[in-house]
Structure formats: C-alpha cells, structure tokens
Amino acid sequence: MKRLLYNFKITFKNKELIFWAFGFPIIMATLFYGAFSSLINYDGMEPVKIAFVENEENQLYPVYNLVIHSLSVEDGATKTSDSKIFATTYINNRESAETSLRKDEIDGMIYFDNATDFPKLMVMTNSLNSTIIQNVMTEIEQSITAGHTFEPANLKSAGDQKMDYIMVEFYTLLAMACLYGGMIATKALDKNLANMTSSGRRIAVSAVSKAKIILGTLLTSYIIQLIGLAILFVYLTMVLHLDFGPHFPMVVFFTMVGALTGLALGTFVSAVFKVNENTKDGILTGITMLGCFFGGMMGPSMKYLVDSTIPIVNKINPSAIISDGFYALNAFDPDSNRFWLDVVSLFIITSILSTVSIIVLRRQKYDSI
Amino acid sequence: MSKTTAGSIIEVKNLTKKYKELTAIDNLSFDVKKGEILGLLGPNGSGKSTTINCILSLLKFDQGEIKILGKTMAPDALDIKREIGVVFQDVAVFDELTVWENVNYFCGLYINDKETCKQYTEEALKLVGLEDFKKFLPKKLSGGLLRRLNIACGIAHKPKIIFLDEPTVAVDPQSRNNILDGIKKLRDDGATIIYTTHYMEEVEILCDRIIILDRGKIIAAGTNDSLKDLAKVKERITIEAELSTKIQAKIAELRDVVNVKYDGKTMVISYKDARKNLAELVSLLESSRISYGKIFSERPTLNDVFLELTGKELRDQ
Numbered sequence: 001m002k003r004l005l006y007n008f009k010i011t012f013k014n015k016e017l018i019f020w021a022f023g024f025p026i027i028m029a030t031l032f033y034g035a036f037s038s039l040i041n042y043d044g045m046e047p048v049k050i051a052f053v054e055n056e057e058n059q060l061y062p063v064y065n066l067v068i069h070s071l072s073v074e075d076g077a078t079k080t081s082d083s084k085i086f087a088t089t090y091i092n093n094r095e096s097a098e099t100s101l102r103k104d105e106i107d108g109m110i111y112f113d114n115a116t117d118f119p120k121l122m123v124m125t126n127s128l129n130s131t132i133i134q135n136v137m138t139e140i141e142q143s144i145t146a147g148h149t150f151e152p153a154n155l156k157s158a159g160d161q162k163m164d165y166i167m168v169e170f171y172t173l174l175a176m177a178c179l180y181g182g183m184i185a186t187k188a189l190d191k192n193l194a195n196m197t198s199s200g201r202r203i204a205v206s207a208v209s210k211a212k213i214i215l216g217t218l219l220t221s222y223i224i225q226l227i228g229l230a231i232l233f234v235y236l237t238m239v240l241h242l243d244f245g246p247h248f249p250m251v252v253f254f255t256m257v258g259a260l261t262g263l264a265l266g267t268f269v270s271a272v273f274k275v276n277e278n279t280k281d282g283i284l285t286g287i288t289m290l291g292c293f294f295g296g297m298m299g300p301s302m303k304y305l306v307d308s309t310i311p312i313v314n315k316i317n318p319s320a321i322i323s324d325g326f327y328a329l330n331a332f333d334p335d336s337n338r339f340w341l342d343v344v345s346l347f348i349i350t351s352i353l354s355t356v357s358i359i360v361l362r363r364q365k366y367d368s369i
Numbered sequence: 370m371s372k373t374t375a376g377s378i379i380e381v382k383n384l385t386k387k388y389k390e391l392t393a394i395d396n397l398s399f400d401v402k403k404g405e406i407l408g409l410l411g412p413n414g415s416g417k418s419t420t421i422n423c424i425l426s427l428l429k430f431d432q433g434e435i436k437i438l439g440k441t442m443a444p445d446a447l448d449i450k451r452e453i454g455v456v457f458q459d460v461a462v463f464d465e466l467t468v469w470e471n472v473n474y475f476c477g478l479y480i481n482d483k484e485t486c487k488q489y490t491e492e493a494l495k496l497v498g499l500e501d502f503k504k505f506l507p508k509k510l511s512g513g514l515l516r517r518l519n520i521a522c523g524i525a526h527k528p529k530i531i532f533l534d535e536p537t538v539a540v541d542p543q544s545r546n547n548i549l550d551g552i553k554k555l556r557d558d559g560a561t562i563i564y565t566t567h568y569m570e571e572v573e574i575l576c577d578r579i580i581i582l583d584r585g586k587i588i589a590a591g592t593n594d595s596l597k598d599l600a601k602v603k604e605r606i607t608i609e610a611e612l613s614t615k616i617q618a619k620i621a622e623l624r625d626v627v628n629v630k631y632d633g634k635t636m637v638i639s640y641k642d643a644r645k646n647l648a649e650l651v652s653l654l655e656s657s658r659i660s661y662g663k664i665f666s667e668r669p670t671l672n673d674v675f676l677e678l679t680g681k682e683l684r685d686q
Contacts, residue, residue: 197461201461204444
C-alpha cells in the first residue's frame with residue numbers, strides 16, 4: 001500500500017507527464033469546442049443538395065427512391081426540418097449529375113452501377129454535408145441488410161446529424177486521452193526496469209518479486225489514467241456541456257475498457273522498445289496520433305475514407321475502435337452488435353499487447369544493462 | 370543448502386561474461402569471507418561493475434557459478450536478496466521523492482513493518498549524515514550529499530552483505546570521509562562488504578583483502594601488505610639537495626638500491642628492500658657534508674604494484 005502511495009506521488013509530481021496525460025486532452029477539447037462552436041450554436045441549416053440518378057439499374061432497391069424522397073424538403077425550401085435534410089434533384093442521366101457535382105451545384109450524387117449492388121455515393125469534397133449523406137446511406141443499407149423496414153422518421157434530424165459529426169471529433173479525443181494515458185504506464189514501468197533506469201536496477205535486486213512490482217505499477221498507472229479521464233469527462237459535460245447520450249454508465253464502462261487498452265499499449269512500448277525514454281514517448285505519441293487521424297480526429301471523412309479503402313487499418317486501430325464504440329453507444333444502443341464488437345476488439349488488442357509484454361517482462365536477467 | 374567454502378559468504382567460481390567478441394570477465398574465481406571488506410580494485414573497464422551485476426543476477430553470464438549464503442544466486446532468490454544491500458555507481462533515487470521518502474521507499478522493499486521501516490530510515494540517514502536534509506528533494510542536494518543518499522537507500526534495511534560500486538566517484542573530500550567512516554561503521558556492525566573502486570587509497574584504508582582486476586582477470590589478490598610485497602621496489606626515498614656526480618654515484622652504490630633518478634634538485638632512490646635505507650642515506654650525506662632540504666621515505670603503493678604487473682597506471686583509462 002505504501003509503495004502504491006509513493007507510486008502515485010512519483011507520477012503526480014512529474015509535471016510533463018501530467019500535462020500530456022491530463023492537460024493536453026483538455027486543451028484539445030477546448031480548441032475543438034472553439035472550432036465547432038459556430039456549428040453547435042447554429043439553429044438551422046441549408047438542406048444538403050444531392051442528385052439522385054434514376055435509371056433502370058435501381059430496380060432492386062426501390063426503397064432508396066422512397067426514402068430519399070421522404071427525406072427531401074419541398075422544392076424551393078431553404079431550411080431543413082426534422083428529418084427533411086436533402087434538397088434532391090432527380091436526374092435520369094449520370095453524366096449530368098456528375099457535371100453538377102463538378103460545378104459544385106450539388107454536394108453529392110447517388111447512383112446505381114448495376115442492378116445487384118447497393119447504390120453508390122459520389123462526393124467531390126470531404127465535408128460535413130458529404131458526411132451527412134454518407135451517414136444516411138449507411139443507415140439505409142444497414143436497415144436493408146438487417147431485414148428491417150427503414151423508417152425515415154427514425155432518422156436523425158439535420159441538427160442531430162450535425163452534432164454527430166461534431167461528437168465524432170470528441171470521441172476521437174476521448175480515444176486519444178485513453179491511449180495517451182499509456183504514457184503513464186510507460187514512464188512508471190521504465191522506473192522499475194533494470195535495463196532502463198538506475199532506480200530500476202535497485203528495485204530489481206530488492207526482495208520484492210518482479211511480478212508484484214509490475215502489477216503494483218500498472219494498477220497505479222491505471223487508476224491515475226482513470227482519474228485523468230474522469231477530469232476530462234467532467235470538463236466535457238459540465239463546462240462544455242457536451243451530451244454523451246442516454247447510456248452514460250456504458251460510456252464510463254467503455255472508457256475504462258479504452259483506458260485498459262491504453263495501459264496495455266503503454267506497457268508494450270515500455271517493454272518491447274529498447275530505446276530511451278524520449279523515444280518511447282515519441283513512439284507512443286506517434287501511434288496514438290496516427291491512429292486518431294485515421295480514426296477521424298481531423299474530420300470523420302478520413303475515417304470513412306480509411307474504412308472504405310483499407311478497412312483492416314481501422315479494424316486494428318484502437319483509436320478508431322474506441323471512437324467508433326462511443327459513436328455506437330450514442331447513435332444506437334448499448335445492445336447493438338457494433339458496440340459489443342468494439343468492446344471485444346479492444347479486449348483482443350489488449351490481450352495481444354499484454355501477452356507480448358509479459359513474455360518480454362518475464363525476463364529477469366539482461367545481456368547488458 | 371549446498372556446501373560452501375568454510376566461512377565464505379559469497380563464492381564465485383569460473384565466472385565468464387562476454388559481450389559479443391569482448392570478454393568482460395574471464396574465468397573469475399574468488400570468495401568473500403563473513404565480516405570482511407573485500408576490495409575489487411581496477412581501472413575503468415576492468416570488469417568490476419560487471420562482476421557485481423553478475424553476482425546480483427542482473428546480468429546473464431556465459432559460464433560459472435555464484436553462491437551467496439550457500440545458495441545458488443538467482444533473480445527470484447528473494448530470501449538471499451533480502452540479506453543484500455546494493456549501492457550502485459549511478460545514483461539510483463527518485464527525483465520526485467524527498468530524501469526521507471526515498472530511503473523509506475527502498476527500505477520498504479525489504480522491511481514490511483511500517484514502524485521498523487521508519488526507524489531504519491532514520492538510522493540510515495543518521496549514518497550518512499543527512500538528518501538535516503530529510504525534506505530536501507534530490508535535485509537540491511550537492512553531488513556529495515546525493516552520493517550519501519544513494520548509500521542510505523542501499524543500506525537502510527541493515528543487510529548482511531553490502532555491495533558498494535564506486536560509491537565515492539565525484540564527491541568532495543568531506544563527503545568522501547563521511548562515506549568511508551560510514552562504511553567502517555557498517556563493517557563494525559557485522560556486515561560483509563564488497564567494495565569496488567579505482568581509488569587505491571580507499572582500498573588501502575578500508576579493505577581487509579584486495580583483488581586487483583584488469584581486463585576481467587584477477588592479476589593479484591591478497592591483503593594490502595601482501596600485495597605491496599609483490600612490488601620489486603620496497604621503498605622509495607626522495608631527497609631535495611644539490612648533489613655532485615661523485616655523490617650520486619656513491620648513493621647508487623648503496624645497499625639494495627635498484628634505481629636512482631635525479632633532476633638537479635630532487636633525487637628519487639628506489640630500493641629492493643626496506644631495511645635501514647633512510648639511516649644509511651642520511652649517514653652518507655652527513656659524512657660527505659651535504660646539506661639537504663626535504664627527505665622522506667615511501668612504501669610502494671598499489672598503483673606501483675598495478676604498474677609493475679600491467680605496465681600501466683590504475684587511472685590510465
């Protein structure tokens with residue numbers, strides 16, 4: 001117990017570490033909030049302009065015609081209302097739609113390539129509007145695949161869609177905070193490894209088993225990580241007034257799972273890479289930031305791009321999985337397959353990282369120190 | 370429990386450690402008797418720290434056997450480790466904890482009882498003279514005080530066996546004296562000490578037995594006196610005087626003189642035996658009516674022994 005308290009003190013007195021693990025996510029959250037405040041506080045929005053190409057190829061899924069129609073505002077309307085979010089032009093010629101898209105007259109076009117596939121979406125730029133179209137298309141496709149009848153009334157309003165877009169940024173921020181917490185484990189473990197620090201050598205020759213030392217260190221690191229995340233949540237919900245949906249206990253549960261993955265990543269970096277402390281920090285930061293980038297931190301469109309072109313990347317990318325889990329909790333419900341798949345994926349990644357770390361850390365003697 | 374050499378608390382047999390092509394320790398064998406201070410003396414890179422790290426089971430080694438307290442040493446031999454204290458060459462403390470907390474933390478790795486641990490912490494701080502610096506952070510301490518803290522962290526739990534790896538490197542004379550006094554106190558309290566250094570004066574003052582290492586091999590071992598007996602020059606007399614060529618020749622012909630060096634002001638005379646040399650020299654000078662300034666006699670140092678055995682100075686590297 002006394003050792004744990006000392007471990008807390010050692011970590012909390014490391015100002016640089018506390019800044020990166022605690023302060024940096026809060027600063028990022030504040031910057032994100034500043035960047036999106038105009039969107040968050042905006043009352044209405046122009047409908048998203050799309051072209052729907054009607055040709056003989058779209059006979060298999062006539063539901064798309066109906067759904068898009070029900071989601072479209074009356075001709076000439078300039079504001080969205082409830083689920084009426086599109087200003088749709090029906091065209092029977094794909095080339096004409098493409099021309100409109102290139103001229104920036106529309107935000108996206110929906111067309112059928114052949115009679116057996118779902119329709120395709122073409123957008124020219126990655127923007128909020130293109131993301132909204134993408135979301136709607138995904139939801140319709142998922143309804144058809146699951147054998148449900150798609151209810152346009154269940155579709156989120158444009159405002160909610162907009163908030164989803166913004167929240168994805170904060171979800172990736174939470175993912176970043178979870179993984180950045182691994183830095184605490186990396187630094188704490190380094191202090192206990194004989195091949196890394198002189199204090200580690202002293203601990204290695206002491207009368208306490210290595211397993212006990214490492215478990216104690218990781219427990220302390222995890223608790224500190226959770227304290228940091230709790231502070232971040234308080235800031236996001238109490239200060240920035242962000243809404244994490246109706247399933248807050250599950251959000252907390254999922255955050256703890258994400259933090260566990262961060263802990264495993266930090267342990268892995270400490271155990272596996274035989275480099276100095278700064279380089280380890282660089283590796284962990286690099287993995288986290290690159291993962292967050294692919295996971296949609298700089299805009300959800302990057303996540304969609306990665307998902308559609310190299311899907312395996314985000315299947316093994318903890319940042320993307322964590323942000324997707326938060327999204328699934330908010331957009332669907334805790335019983336959804338998507339959420340639990342994310343939970344299981346994180347546990348698998350955590351297990352793999354932990355197993356490799358244990359194999360390396362089990363070593364008791366070194367070739368050189 | 371296996372058999373041990375009588376009275377030996379540590380036994381090292383045929384220890385060999387290689388780093389790729391470099392043999393850092395070459396078939397090293399020695400033992401340490403209970404209650405003695407054994408000095409491992411050698412220049413930097415001679416294998417002193419590597420030997421200690423192998424004994425402590427921190428380093429893998431290619432060949433050999435190490436027993437402590439009659440048992441084979443291993444990384445998980447916690448019962449043996451409980452009896453060992455180590456003061457590493459590098460200062461091994463936490464910058465985030467105060468002096469008192471550091472000693473208490475490391476003592477707590479051996480002593481479970483909170484009150485005993487507190488008491489031992491206080492005693493260790495007193496031993497190294499850091500009672501007035503309890504609340505200081507390590508970065509506020511001078512180099513010498515930091516070294517003392519390093520020692521306190523290693524010995525606070527009152528171990529039976531203490532490894533001190535160059536504990537006085539880069540410390541001021543006051544701290545060095547304090548550290549050496551502390552080590553003597555530990556020996557007087559019954560600890561067995563293995564002390565590595567490249568300062569020959571320290572081993573001369575402290576150690577009951579000395580092993581001189583070079584390139585991972587033992588080149589000589591014994592007590593301070595027995596090692597000095599290995600030197601061909603048993604006495605060296607230095608005299609400041611103006612000496613004619615005739616007198617210089619007479620001095621060179623004195624009994625047991627093996628070498629004479631004169632720079633016009635100071636003469637250094639080396640003898641192969643150390644019996645009545647000074648008296649004979651003074652007698653010669655007075656009978657020749659030669660006035661002289663300083664005159665003093667020196668016994669050979671361990672550095673002389675090392676020089677004769679290896680052809681280089683202890684502090685060459």
